[in-house]
Amino acid sequence: MEYLKNVEFVKSVFNKGDLIRDDLPIIAMVGKSNVGKSSFINSLTNNKNTAKVGQTPGKTKCLNFFLVDKKFYLVDLPGYGYSTMSEKEKENINKLTNYFLENNKNIRHIFSLIDIRHLPSKDDRAMYDWLVALEKDFTIILNKADKLSNAKIEASIKDMTKALFAKEEMIPFSTETKLNLDKVLDIIKEKMN
Numbered sequence: 001m002e003y004l005k006n007v008e009f010v011k012s013v014f015n016k017g018d019l020i021r022d023d024l025p026i027i028a029m030v031g032k033s034n035v036g037k038s039s040f041i042n043s044l045t046n047n048k049n050t051a052k053v054g055q056t057p058g059k060t061k062c063l064n065f066f067l068v069d070k071k072f073y074l075v076d077l078p079g080y081g082y083s084t085m086s087e088k089e090k091e092n093i094n095k096l097t098n099y100f101l102e103n104n105k106n107i108r109h110i111f112s113l114i115d116i117r118h119l120p121s122k123d124d125r126a127m128y129d130w131l132v133a134l135e136k137d138f139t140i141i142l143n144k145a146d147k148l149s150n151a152k153i154e155a156s157i158k159d160m161t162k163a164l165f166a167k168e169e170m171i172p173f174s175t176e177t178k179l180n181l182d183k184v185l186d187i188i189k190e191k192m193n
């Protein structure tokens, strides 16, 4: 498997003014808090320490930029639906995340992570509808597939597809077992060529 090599942490962004404004393409990870966005980045780089992973939801509280091969950025975003933050903190983070997703012309691809064990939350639906409405280039990742049997994985893909009225393929994934990691790395390669 060809993992992403030469990955450097560039910076954590807490304010609009600090967003990176060069022309390199961006791949962004979105999804509910605790779904495994940071772990997903660590799988891609085969390094548990690239992005900080949390035991409790709300670990990532800013936008973290990682530069790959000096060619493109992976951006680890804070999750939606976190409960442990103050209203003010939530509001600031939501504003910054939305601003970034809505205004950055360099976002080449978005990995939208959903927990394979649960039907989409209200926020998962809103994210999906937003991605479709704005004609974003995205892939739905059904993470934590290691928690389900193969039969349940298949059933969940069907249920999730129905629930979202989705036309796109959904990829069951696990940061624990690396299920379909090769497939995701191929998608990144294709998008960045």
Ligand SMILES: Nc1nc2c(ncn2[C@@H]2O[C@H](COP(=O)(O)OP(=O)(O)OP(=O)(O)O)[C@@H](O)[C@H]2O)c(=O)[nH]1
Pocket: 031, 032, 033, 034, 035, 036, 037, 038, 039, 040, 052, 053, 054, 055, 056, 057, 058, 059, 060, 061, 077, 078, 079, 080, 082, 143, 144, 145, 146, 147, 173, 174, 175, 176, 177
């Ligand atoms: N079993 C299992 N656990 C996972 C998987 N991916 C992530 N986790 C666990 O889920 C928890 C949250 O992971 P994070 O990567 O911090 O999640 P996040 O989406 O970045 O969360 P926020 O930063 O709060 O938005 C951690 O305890 C991870 O070890 C997976 O594929 N399988």
Ligand SMILES: [Mg+2]
Pocket: 037, 038, 039, 052, 053, 054, 059, 060, 076, 077, 078, 079
């Ligand atoms: Mg995180």
